[in-house]
Amino acid sequence: MKKNANLACEFIGIKSINPFWLASAPPTDKAYNVIRAFEAGWGGVVWKTLGEDPAPINVSSRYGVHYGQNRQVLGFNNIELITDRSLQINLDEITQVKKDWPDRVIIVSLMVPCEEEAWKNILPGVEATGADGIELNFGCPHGMPERGMGAAVGQVPEYIEMVTRWCKQYCSLPVIVKLTPNITDVRKPAEAAWRGGADAVSLINTINSITSVNLETMSPEPSVDGKGTHGGYCGSSVKPIALSMVSEIARHPETSTLPISGIGGISNWRDAAEFISLGASNVQVCTAAMLYGFKIIDDLCDGLSDWMEKKGYNNISDFSRMAIPNTTDWKHLNMNYKRIAYINQDACIGCGRCFAACEDTSHQSILKTGDADNRKYTIIEEECVGCNLCEITCPEPNAIVMKDIDTGLPHLSWLHHPANPYREEP
């Protein structure tokens, strides 16, 4: 295992050798996995969510997948419940692993019914394990909400505030509130957590989803004896949703000082750097580890550490939230900014994807010339609105470049735009 000194960091007073924790999920289900993760170099884990005994029972056939071309997994969903092992076994294992790995973080994820007694009962045992903190799972979108837990709590800000307050009251450990993305405005539950006294929030949990329908059996996947149910979607395709939600909490005045543990589709060091630049202080990973194993921690640490060194960032906080000032509302964007596409003929392979995209669905800004042996596509600069679609659809990374055009015009936002009937005078 390699040590990258610049990755050591602190999250709500908890020291970690690096900002990479495994999210509460099967990778952190038991001592065996967690020890393997620590051996591989993970900084911490959020232990698979514990609940009251008797532990729930899982079904067989638990995950459904959304593939891209070539079978790469864009995302998958799951219909698993919280831990299916008894509370005491988990608590004993946590105690032992924490004792054996004092420099690694263990956060205990919890989900019990929305009653004060239930929380009051479970917390002392958790605290006694020596764990570094607790995470409240208000996010599980399948199965548990039907029993009044998980997302059923996470979707009601008042409940979040109430349960958070109980936890702060009955336990001295730092409290992280894990948020569900299955709501309209993620700032509301974050505010509630803040009011309840949470030390931090973590997000996102999985997203309501059906990954596919088996057209032979007409059953949604994953299919359990011919029937399916919606599950929680995760993996790299949820990253954009998670990034946005993290940024909203970080930008929101009411919650802007609330520490965030970023989760959702983090697969490599770049994803992690992006979450941190948009408001997260550390990150949690689940799907990438489930698809490739714990060894990806090497790339996560090494990649992030080298990038930081190159950029001159000495520690995580040096670039944390650096993209926040550049994240704003639409109304503040510069309407006089102009960019247009440019096709680099040396790199173009003549597939015509850009043309189809622009001609059929955008602004008819690409000109097709040449003959069957030499198809040539060029940009009609006057027509191009700089939407980026051709660049996005182009299979060659360097064939289409978007270029900034100097219009010579000053910054002008919609707020002050003459076409805006409600414009504000500058």
Next chain:
Amino acid sequence: MSIAHDIQSNRLLDTEIDNNFSDMTPPLTDKQVLVASERCLFCYDAPCIDACPTDIDIPLFIRKINTGNVHGAAKEILSANILGGSCARVCPTETLCEQACVRNTCEEAPVEIGRLQRYAVDRLDRSLPYPFTRESDTGKHIAIIGAGPAGLACAHQLARNGHQVTIYEAAAKSGGLNEYGIALYKLVDDYTQKEIEFVLEIGGIEIKYGQALGRDISLKQLRDQHDAVFIGIGMSNVNALNIPGEELAGVEDAVAYIRDLRQESSLANLPVGRRVIVIGAGMTAIDIAVQSKKLGAEQVTIVYRRAQSAMGASLHEQELALKNGVNFVCNAQPTQILGDDSGITTMEFNRTELDESGKLIATDEIISLECDVVFKAIGQKFSSSPLGSDDKPTLDHRGRISVNENYQTSLSDVFAGGDCINGNDLVVEAVDHGNKAALAIHHQL
């Protein structure tokens, strides 16, 4: 009518020769790297790692390339194999890592590990600090004999561990066969010397040139003056055909010819036969045959005494020879070379076959091939004479230096690796021996 003894320089124009000797496997483009790296499955307990003698963590370095951490990928490679750049170019990957890749199973096309490795090492970011640091000085001083791949790898690893190293090298340049032996089109642009500069940047390694063991220095002296000795002198003898005519002008040692070729600044100056026969079946035979073709020889024939399927050269290398217009004559055993004082005209062979017991036997049939030059490429041999006569390491059944699993010889302070010990005679293996011997020396001191 054939002109006898047709050996000339300038068979091709300089420009043609430059073109012929350009990079055989050009670097992958960024886009090719994207596609190639995407194909790696990040296998668990990856078979490709087992198949790499230096155990480079292949899935990890490919993942690092794929996530845009190319510098990290280069570090990953170099930390296991400091000559990862030349290995990426010269390893017969089709018999090593790529042969083991699981992508062969259903797609019959491995991940292009060698070319990805080259891409990464070539992009090590030199604006960042040197990727290796030296541990604090141990006060120990180790002598290494031979600055070939084995010696260089050993030196680098020892230097990392904080030891002082002096390399005694007989030649005027370091690199061993990387400098003097490997086919030119595999290592273009003086890559070997650039790579060695990078190796030496670690510090703590001094190279003394023109210092041959057995001539300028003795093993005893080195043992007296140093805490340990590593021998990496390769093989300096070549096998003989032992047939009449072998001593005639025009019969050449392939390795010696390649050595001249590798140091020649204007390749067109090299004397090249019109009709060339190469005796042998390994990498050296292929190399001399292909390079002769590239220098303008009209007819190049590799003659091998067994069936083509028994050749030591991989299928990939045989295809390379075929692609370059080299002919193969198999099941032919040399009997004599005909010629006079001014050169050679013909080489004769007996047709061979296998008897019932599978033993190779010569038949009466005679094959006669016209030739101006015959290259002997039937293997190199270790010469033990530099080891001297007093206390010296014992040799094994093949006459090479005998070592235990720690690359330690019968003398406890003397270690050895690379071609001078028994093995597969590859650069990557020499590096592996050098690495492991260094660790053993480090632990012993």
